[in-house]
Amino acid sequence: MSTMKKSLASLAAAIALVSTSLSAVADEPRYNLVSLHAEASQEVAHDLMHVTLYSEEQASDPAKLAATTTTAINEAVTQARKVKNVTVSLGSRNSYPVYDDKGQKITAWRERAELRLESADFAALSQLSADLLGKLKMGGMSFSIADATRQQNEDNLMKNAVAAFKARAQLLTSALGGKDYRLVNLNLSSAGAPHPMPVMRMATMKADAAGYAPAPQIEAGTSQVTVSADGTIEVQMP
Incomplete structure (x- = not known):
């Protein structure tokens, strides 16, 4: 067998060994699994x-x-x-x-x-x-909320949501009598819940002497931006 063929055969064997190891880890049974939810929210001014x-x-x-x-x-x-x-x-x-009135003639x-x-x-x-x-x-x-403003706030809230998830995971681990926990999976998602805004009827305003309607006072309000952390941990018992 040529040197190149031997190298390729060795590489193929190594890849097969790694694939087998990863498959074994993936198929490894897990115990004491706990699903957790945590979130971080903040009121953000409309801009x-x-x-x-x-x-x-x-x-x-x-x-x-x-x-x-x-x-x-x-x-x-x-x-x-x-x-x-x-x-x-x-x-x-x-x-x-x-x-x-008869609905027949335009x-x-x-x-x-x-x-x-x-x-x-x-x-x-x-x-x-x-x-x-x-x-x-x-x-x-x-x-x-402008896209750039929402993105900036979500980035900050993402850190807070992960920190809240870790704190809750540690709390539940202690409550279950575990010595530590291992993160199995974690999903982060964001959402904004706009507050209802009153409809402004500027068409009813009276025009001034020059024929222009006065500009109304603006109250833009806020929306609550929330980042949620949902995941699963495996509690490791003593």
Whole structure:
């Protein structure tokens, strides 16, 4: 047998031996298994504001109605893009017929188009939304945690969740009379539970002498970010 063939044969034998050892460890019976759950939570302030504005009109001529809606949305988009640090995007747009009382004849058409705004600058977006109420109506306002902020808080909470899991594992080991424990598996997961936010009806605000609605006071609120640690330990008895 050549030197290369001997080397390959030796390598194959070594791999087979390692595979057999790993399989034996995996199949090794485990006793005194305990499933544990621990978590770490933190209230995180919302740092992203979302506003939905819309144009909704009704007319007998669908072509003119579409043109009117497009003009209103385009003007609002142009105005919104002048404000720094505000992300502008178009939402849904749809039109539908309006029938007579008998539901047989189309008497008019109604069209609705949305404009969505997002920003971390609450004051700027609040004022922009108030200014745009001369052209559009308020659809809704909500707040959330930015992805980067959530990630940063989850990274910190992950350490706390693992520490809580280890503390609980040690506590249960002592309670069961064990001398130590071995970690069998551990899974980490995160979740955010947003608090209900009141809907702000800015469309009902009265305009000032210049024709602009006042910007509302903003209370962004918080969400609870939670990282959970679920796993299994094997308690080693004396």
